[in-house]
Structure formats: structure tokens, C-alpha cells
Amino acid sequence: MSLHRWNRRDWIKNAGALAAAGTGWTAQAQKAITVGFIYVGPRDDYGYNQAHAEAAALIKKRAGVKVIEEENVPETNAVQKAMQGMVAQDGAALLFPTSFGYFDPHILTLAPKNAAVRYAHCGGLWNEAKHPKNVGSFFGYIDEAQYLNGVIAAHQTKSRKLGFVAAKPIPQVLRNINAFTMGARSVDPSITTTVIFTGDWSMPVKEAEATNSLADQGVDVFTMHVDGPKVVVETAAKRGKFVCGYHASQAKLAPQAYLTGAEWNWLTAYAQIIDAAQSGKPHPNFVRGGLKDGFVKSSAYGAMVSEGARKNAEGVRAKMMAGSFDIFSGEIKDNTGKVVVAKGTVLKQTDLVLEGMNYLVEGVVGKV
Known part of the structure; x- marks a missing residue:
């Protein structure tokens, strides 16, 4: 499987800077953009959808970014309707359809019809040989x-x-x-x-x-x-x-x-992908990172965790x-x-x- 190697190298080079920046995005002026987030479950599920929603809430604070969200969207044609609605009615130029089953066939069906819209899917594996350039995937080494x-x-x-x-x-x-x-x-x-x-x-x-x-x-x-x-x-x-x-x-x-x-820190991936869209850079087709890149993190230790266990893990x-x-x-x-x-x-x-x-x-x- 051939991947867009330039985008991967470019991201690896810049991921550390993004993570270290604290805010997770560049400070330079960017064009206004409407970004859509779609969740397969409720935003307060103490899990996958909440992790994405918490990062989206931070993205809302970014100047020039309008965030729209829809929750409880199943991995069926319903997600195609949700995505198309965000594009046609809200003017979304970048979509984050977050659930695994949204990728194939749903994103891959709509993307060729909306060449000016960028699709960033969580967990899918973009293939340069057969997938549209306006589609990409991001994930973390959790x-x-x-x-x-x-x-x-x-x-x-x-x-x-x-x-x-x-x-x-x-x-x-x-x-x-x-x-x-x-x-x-x-x-x-x-x-x-x-x-x-x-x-x-x-x-x-x-x-x-x-x-x-x-x-x-x-x-x-x-x-x-x-x-x-x-x-x-x-x-x-x-x-x-x-x-x-x-x-x-x-x-x-x-x-x-x-x-x-084991927790996600989706702000790191979101920031890179949104930065590219706002500045007119190529859509990052393959975005990955682990602990050292700020994509994932660990919850605080409970009081019952022994000093020996902490020392071993650390x-x-x-x-x-x-x-x-x-x-x-x-x-x-x-x-x-x-x-x-x-x-x-x-x-x-x-x-x-x-x-x-x-x-x-x-x-x-x-x-x-």
C-alpha cells in the first residue's frame, strides 16, 4: 500500500513543535473556515466521542474557525446525509467524521463529489493509489x-x-x-x-x-x-x-x-489538519503520532497504585x-x-x- 510519504515526513518534522506550542496551532493569521465534527455516539459518553468533543471544544476558541457538530450519527447512509448537510447548509470546508465505519463507503462516496471539501477521518488508512486527495486519515499510537x-x-x-x-x-x-x-x-x-x-x-x-x-x-x-x-x-x-x-x-x-x-489528545491532530486547510497547504493524508508527539497521554495514577508500579511504568x-x-x-x-x-x-x-x-x-x- 502506497502512502503520501511527503505528508508523513512533513508532519513528523512539525509534530513536536505543535505539541510543544501549548495551544496546538500556529499563531499566524489564517482565513476563516467552517469545520464539521460528526460523532457516532453522544458527546458525553466518557469515551471515544467525548475525547473528540473535548478537543473540538478547544478548537472553537481558535479565531477564524466556526465549529458545527452532530452526535449520534450511525455508520450508515445517515452519515452521508449529515456530511452533505454540513457542506450544503453550513458551508463546511473541512469535515472530521470520527467513527471508524464512516470511511468506507461513506466518505469515499462523497469526497469525489465535493472536491473542494476536505475530509479527515479518524482511524482509516488512506491509500494514494485509489483514494481522493481531499481525503485523509489521522490516528494515534494509543x-x-x-x-x-x-x-x-x-x-x-x-x-x-x-x-x-x-x-x-x-x-x-x-x-x-x-x-x-x-x-x-x-x-x-x-x-x-x-x-x-x-x-x-x-x-x-x-x-x-x-x-x-x-x-x-x-x-x-x-x-x-x-x-x-x-x-x-x-x-x-x-x-x-x-x-x-x-x-x-x-x-x-x-x-x-x-x-x-490511555487517553487521546486529538487537539494535536486537529490543529495540524486545520492549519493546512486555513493556509491553503495540501491536505495531510496520513497523520499519526504517539506519546512523544502529544497525540496520546495517560490518566493520572490512582492513589492505590504503588510507588514500584509507577516507577516501572515511568x-x-x-x-x-x-x-x-x-x-x-x-x-x-x-x-x-x-x-x-x-x-x-x-x-x-x-x-x-x-x-x-x-x-x-x-x-x-x-x-x-
């Missing part, structure tokens, strides 16, 4: 924060059984499950992670059932990859278990159970920030015993093979 979640979880677990409630076995989800497990097993190789897939991004009843089922199996620390972690967090807490959060902080939902969490974080730690390196086997990363191999976060991950690593109980 598996780095999930690896750190795993390190903390390993120090907290007594049963050596961790639980992961997940929506769908797509590459980004599998990458998080694997990173969390590898982080935990770096502390104690006997630890296992049992995963249950609910089948969709927001399935509150199934999420509660999965959490209770895992608790019944002896799991005592949970994490997740669903749109709204609220149900998993509250259910685990009621069962007297611990939680590592995801997307945004859920600490105030269960302060006695919340260890830490030592790994320092290496990640310095660019000297690679999660997927050395010999790695999947949970059937097959070698999926050969001995001596180092996969950088930018390696495209990770974008297509389709396996669960050794130590994960479950099937793709």
Missing part, C-alpha cells in the same frame, strides 16, 4: 498508553488474570489488546488477558455481561476498547475489581477502582518519549504458538504491517 496500562495492571493483579472488553477485532483494537498484554507480561510472564468481543462499538448490555463474565472467571483488573467505557468501569467497580481506562478519563466514575488510563514511558522503546520487537508469537514477528525484528510504530494486525499475541485468551 497502544503505547495501553502498554503502560498493562504494566500498572500487572502490579495490581493478584489473580494474574486480566480482562479486556472489546468491540470488534479490527487492527487498532487488536493492537491495543496485544500491547496491554505485552506490557503486563513484561512484569510477570505468567499473566494472561482474556478478551471478549461484544460485536459493536456501543453495546451497553453486552459490555456489562462481558465484564461480569470475566469477573466470574477470576479477572481482577480490566481495560477495554469500546466507544463508551462507562459501563465496564462501573460494573467492574461494583464487583470490587480495578480498571485501566480508555479514550478519556473515567476516574470520577469509580475513583476507588481507577488505576490509570521508566518505560521515558524510553517511549525518547524513541528508544519499540513495543513490537524481538520474537513474538501469537496465541496459537505461531511466530508473527521474527527474532531480531523491530517494528516501528510507523511500520505499515502494524496497521494490518490480525492476530492476538501469546498470553491472550480469545479468538479473532
Whole structure:
């Protein structure tokens, strides 16, 4: 798969400056623009949609930017209507359709019909050979924060059984499950992670059932990859278990159970993409970044997290920030015993093979 290499190099060169700028955008005068944000769920879901909405709220403070939003838009033709409405009625010149299922076929259907409109999708993988130039994708290496979640979880677990409630076995989800497990097993190789897939991004009843089922199996620390972690967090807490959060902080939902969490900082990506649109630069087609780039972060540690656990996690974080730690390196086997990363191999976060991950690593109980 061929990607727009210039845009990637240009972003990597400037991402550090964006993150360090504090405001996340350039101070120079820019032309006025209307930007649309579309969410698959409610903006206050304590999760995926809230993380995007919180960043959009900061974008509203930027001079020359008008923000319009629509929530609870399903991954159906409804999103095409929402996007087209923002363009035709509100004059939107840049759209952030944030849910995974919005990309194909919905964005790819509308983009060729609206060549003057820019589409920036969260999580999709832009292909230079077949996708329009006015389409791009952005995402963050949140598996780095999930690896750190795993390190903390390993120090907290007594049963050596961790639980992961997940929506769908797509590459980004599998990458998080694997990173969390590898982080935990770096502390104690006997630890296992049992995963249950609910089948969709927001399935509150199934999420509660999965959490209770895992608790019944002896799991005592949970994490997740669903749109709204609220149900998993509250259910685990009621069962007297611990939680590592995801997307945004859920600490105030269960302060006695919340260890830490993997959070997004979408302002960094938004700022770069909006800056390009306002200044007339080419649309960034492939935008990625991790902890050191300011795309992701960790929740504050809960009071119950030991000093030893913090020291362990912070030592790994320092290496990640310095660019000297690679999660997927050395010999790695999947949970059937097959070698999926050969001995001596180092996969950088930018390696495209990770974008297509389709396996669960050794130590994960479950099937793709």
C-alpha cells in the first residue's frame, strides 16, 4: 500500500513543535473556515466521542474557525446525509467524521463529489493509489498508553488474570489488546488477558455481561476498547475489581477502582489538519503520532497504585518519549504458538504491517 510519504515526513518534522506550542496551532493569521465534527455516539459518553468533543471544544476558541457538530450519527447512509448537510447548509470546508465505519463507503462516496471539501477521518488508512486527495486519515499510537496500562495492571493483579472488553477485532483494537498484554507480561510472564468481543462499538448490555463474565472467571483488573467505557468501569467497580481506562478519563466514575488510563489528545491532530486547510497547504493524508508527539497521554495514577508500579511504568514511558522503546520487537508469537514477528525484528510504530494486525499475541485468551 502506497502512502503520501511527503505528508508523513512533513508532519513528523512539525509534530513536536505543535505539541510543544501549548495551544496546538500556529499563531499566524489564517482565513476563516467552517469545520464539521460528526460523532457516532453522544458527546458525553466518557469515551471515544467525548475525547473528540473535548478537543473540538478547544478548537472553537481558535479565531477564524466556526465549529458545527452532530452526535449520534450511525455508520450508515445517515452519515452521508449529515456530511452533505454540513457542506450544503453550513458551508463546511473541512469535515472530521470520527467513527471508524464512516470511511468506507461513506466518505469515499462523497469526497469525489465535493472536491473542494476536505475530509479527515479518524482511524482509516488512506491509500494514494485509489483514494481522493481531499481525503485523509489521522490516528494515534494509543497502544503505547495501553502498554503502560498493562504494566500498572500487572502490579495490581493478584489473580494474574486480566480482562479486556472489546468491540470488534479490527487492527487498532487488536493492537491495543496485544500491547496491554505485552506490557503486563513484561512484569510477570505468567499473566494472561482474556478478551471478549461484544460485536459493536456501543453495546451497553453486552459490555456489562462481558465484564461480569470475566469477573466470574477470576479477572481482577480490566481495560477495554469500546466507544463508551462507562459501563465496564462501573460494573467492574461494583464487583470490587480495578480498571485501566480508555479514550478519556473515567476516574470520577469509580475513583476507588481507577488505576490509570490511555487517553487521546486529538487537539494535536486537529490543529495540524486545520492549519493546512486555513493556509491553503495540501491536505495531510496520513497523520499519526504517539506519546512523544502529544497525540496520546495517560490518566493520572490512582492513589492505590504503588510507588514500584509507577516507577516501572515511568521508566518505560521515558524510553517511549525518547524513541528508544519499540513495543513490537524481538520474537513474538501469537496465541496459537505461531511466530508473527521474527527474532531480531523491530517494528516501528510507523511500520505499515502494524496497521494490518490480525492476530492476538501469546498470553491472550480469545479468538479473532
